[in-house]
Amino acid sequence: MKVTIADYGVGNLYSISKSLERSGARTEVVSDMKRLLRADCIVFPGVGAFGAAMSSLEPILPELRKRLREGTPALGICLGMQILFQRSEESVGEGIGVLGGEVKKLRTERVPQMGWNDVVWTDDELFSGVARGSQFYFANSYVCCPSQDIGVAFTEYGERFPSAVRDGVICGVQFHPEKSTAPGLGVLSNFLGIAEESQ
Amino acid sequence: MNVIPAIDIKDGFCVQLVGGKPGTEKVKIENVLGVARRWQDEGAEMIHVIDLDSALGTGNNESVIEMIAGDLSIPVQVGGGIRTAEQVQRFFDIGCERVIVGTRAVQDRAFVEQLGHQYPDSIVVALDSVANEVVIKGWQESSGKDILAVAEDLSSIPIFGFLYTNVEVEGRLQGIDPVPVKALKESTSKPLIISGGITSMGDLNMLKMMGAHSAVVGMAIYTGKINFKKAVREFR
Numbered sequence: 055m056k057v058t059i060a061d062y063g064v065g066n067l068y069s070i071s072k073s074l075e076r077s078g079a080r081t082e083v084v085s086d087m088k089r090l091l092r093a094d095c096i097v098f099p100g101v102g103a104f105g106a107a108m109s110s111l112e113p114i115l116p117e118l119r120k121r122l123r124e125g126t127p128a129l130g131i132c133l134g135m136q137i138l139f140q141r142s143e144e145s146v147g148e149g150i151g152v153l154g155g156e157v158k159k160l161r162t163e164r165v166p167q168m169g170w171n172d173v174v175w176t177d178d179e180l181f182s183g184v185a186r187g188s189q190f191y192f193a194n195s196y197v198c199c200p201s202q203d204i205g206v207a208f209t210e211y212g213e214r215f216p217s218a219v220r221d222g223v224i225c226g227v228q229f230h231p232e233k234s235t236a237p238g239l240g241v242l243s244n245f246l247g248i249a250e251e252s253q
Numbered sequence: 254m255n256v257i258p259a260i261d262i263k264d265g266f267c268v269q270l271v272g273g274k275p276g277t278e279k280v281k282i283e284n285v286l287g288v289a290r291r292w293q294d295e296g297a298e299m300i301h302v303i304d305l306d307s308a309l310g311t312g313n314n315e316s317v318i319e320m321i322a323g324d325l326s327i328p329v330q331v332g333g334g335i336r337t338a339e340q341v342q343r344f345f346d347i348g349c350e351r352v353i354v355g356t357r358a359v360q361d362r363a364f365v366e367q368l369g370h371q372y373p374d375s376i377v378v379a380l381d382s383v384a385n386e387v388v389i390k391g392w393q394e395s396s397g398k399d400i401l402a403v404a405e406d407l408s409s410i411p412i413f414g415f416l417y418t419n420v421e422v423e424g425r426l427q428g429i430d431p432v433p434v435k436a437l438k439e440s441t442s443k444p445l446i447i448s449g450g451i452t453s454m455g456d457l458n459m460l461k462m463m464g465a466h467s468a469v470v471g472m473a474i475y476t477g478k479i480n481f482k483k484a485v486r487e488f489r
Contacts, residue, residue, distance in 0.1 A: 065346060066347050066348035068348065164374075169255075189298075193328075193350065233328050233350070235327055238326060239326065
């Protein structure tokens with residue numbers, strides 16, 4: 055399976071592309087967002103800010119939404135998960151909006167959350183085979199508030215928030231699987247499985 | 254409490270020095286990435302990488318650090334001779350999670366303030382001390398500043414926390430001195446990452462009791478005094 059990683063122009067994408075490769079994918083990193091429209095599978099990585107990522111996606115937004123709604127599998131990581139929703143308190147302007155709901159700032163004093171935290175998941179394919187009790191690495195100030203019941207994993211940090219969501223082949227994780235050792239690689243490889251099944 | 258393995262890099266090698274002094278190498282390993290991977294495989298939740306050449310002004314090992322940050326599937330905290338905003342940015346760009354600033358942070362509050370606001374909760378201020386005085390420039394000079402006063406002063410800035418290194422016990426495998434750690438804990442509510450001299454599970458236990466956020470272990474895990482795999486599990 056070939057995975058296309060969106061490069062919004064900030065941060066190192068080497069560790070996410072390498073983790074996907076370790077999980078069995080071929081990867082390409084594209085900075086020309088038009089190339090996302092020809093992708094078989096998209097990863098929106100977790101680097102940068104909501105507004106900046108959306109402004110780089112803005113030119114292709116209507117076609118991108120159409121592709122995702124028609125069933126192109128996608129995984130959003132951290133910020134990449136947040137931009138799948140309709141809007142965010144972080145920046146004005148719209149998100150990709152293929153998932154209903156919005157992104158809100160964590161309502162606790164100590165933001166961002168930086169570090170390892172517990173994730174409790176439901177019986178979802180995204181976590182299949184991952185050892186219960188595994189922790190994942192988080193680095194976020196904002197969390198997603200879905201308007202539908204798409205949360206498949208939850209985490210507590212001042213409040214309980216969905217640390218993973220899944221609506222068919224559209225998946226989002228608030229933690230960084232690429233920095234969460236074996237459990238993280240497990241989630242990436244399960245996502246690839248979900249994507250492959252849909253082809 | 255996180256137990257974090259240290260990877261100190263000099264001339265491209267993973268080394269362990271005594272008291273930070275060049276020429277006192279007790280450990281010298283060529284395959285730095287191999288060492289980093291080994292600690293990751295043994296359960297490390299983060300890796301602490303220090304560029305000794307950059308700290309001592311004898312060059313830099315940025316390419317090795319970039320290779321480590323890109324290769325590992327755990328976060329990397331990096332430090333050593335980082336004195337400009339451009340260097341800080343570069344380390345975040347190559348995928349490091351936390352950047353440690355020492356010398357300049359102690360001398361230039363405005364610099365810490367700027368970085369803290371630009372990268373909230375991602376900057377660590379290194380407080381390296383001999384007695385109560387902060388030492389700078391790769392531990393070669395004294396800043397003339399009192400460690401507790403510096404910690405108190407910088408605590409209002411949105412930095413992640415402080416890295417405290419007791420230079421007097423660093424690399425000597427003789428255990429920690431709890432007194433300054435306790436004093437520091439009382440002068441700031443920020444997370445404290447403690448390094449220098451941690452030699453036994455007893456030291457780790459003492460740091461945990463004192464409320465340390467993390468403990469950086471170097472010499473002790475390279476010489477086998479501490480079984481890293483066991484320590485990381487026990488204190489997780």
